[in-house]
Amino acid sequence: MESLWIKTEKEILENKEKIEGEIKTDICIVGGGITGITVGYYLSKAGKKVVIVDRDKLAYKTTGHTTAKITSQHGLFYKYLIDNFSKEYAKQYYDANQEAIENIAKIIEEEKIECDFKRQNAYVFTKSKEEISKIKQEVEAVKEIGGKAEFVETIEPPVGKIYRCNKI
Ligand SMILES: Cc1cc2nc3c(=O)[nH]c(=O)nc-3n(C[C@H](O)[C@H](O)[C@H](O)COP(=O)(O)OP(=O)(O)OC[C@H]3O[C@@H](n4cnc5c(N)ncnc54)[C@H](O)[C@@H]3O)c2cc1C
Incomplete structure (x- = not known):
């Protein structure tokens, strides 16, 4: 099934720089799904220079295919x-x-x-x-x-x- 987020936000998600040559950073996060992006957000808020690298596009994998609801209720758990x-x-x-x-x-x-x-x-x-x-x-x-x-x-x-x- 096609993801609504990927379909509607294609331009934002695809429009990311490619790394050329070497770069220096405090922290390199491998994987730009919600986990990597959230960790990167908090680390950069804490004053660290952060680079997030992904082998594909940001938020295209599991994150791009969620229903996007956030909840503390997960069935009968x-x-x-x-x-x-x-x-x-x-x-x-x-x-x-x-x-x-x-x-x-x-x-x-x-x-x-x-x-x-x-x-x-x-x-x-x-x-x-x-x-x-x-x-x-x-x-x-x-x-x-x-x-x-x-x-x-x-x-x-x-x-x-x-x-x-x-x-x-
Ligand atoms: C169908 C479905 C519906 C869901 N619905 C919800 C929901 O409604 N609400 C909710 O809270 N959660 C939902 N979830 C769970 C939630 O989507 C996931 O827990 C979350 O998106 C996982 O994020 P992630 O960043 O850990 O993984 P991902 O989004 O998969 O990100 C991992 C990233 O790492 C990259 N990567 C992997 N290996 C490498 C490598 N070697 N080098 C570089 N990059 C690499 C991948 O390209 C990918 O972009 C759902 C999950 C599914 C499958």
Whole structure:
């Protein structure tokens, strides 16, 4: 499937300098996806001279093919983390995800990036009555680690016939 970001931002993504000869830098980051670009951003903010090199084009690989949503909800994951690791571990995961969202929001604001960033509720939903109990357990798991979650019967956008969903 063609990526919307690559299709619409081709000019920006492709218009990058090629390195000629030798260059000197404090830090060289190999890989210009979201990970390399984010690390490069923070290092340059900290006063380091940074060069990001990519064997292809910036943000063309995995990063260029995401849905671009940023969320701390990844399916039914918190009950799994609590059951298989610990409550502390699940909380660390939740806090790290929330912090990442806030960091991105801060970068967008500080750098005045026009990108249609909007805060929305995140939903996990099911069309199967058998799965309702799993969703209810996930809501409790998120609440257990101090996160915000709610069990609701319906959601605003129409997504077929939905029985129940939880909302973070
Ligand atoms: C279909 C899909 C949907 C997703 N949706 C979301 C989403 O909605 N929200 C979300 O938060 N996450 C989403 N993800 C996950 C997220 O996209 C990835 O975690 C993230 O993009 C990974 O970024 P990265 O920089 O680590 O890797 P990449 O984006 O793959 O970047 C790695 C870069 O390194 C370069 N590279 C590799 N080897 C070398 C080398 N030897 N020399 C030079 N350059 C090299 C590559 O060319 C590439 O540009 C999704 C992932 C997929 C696959």
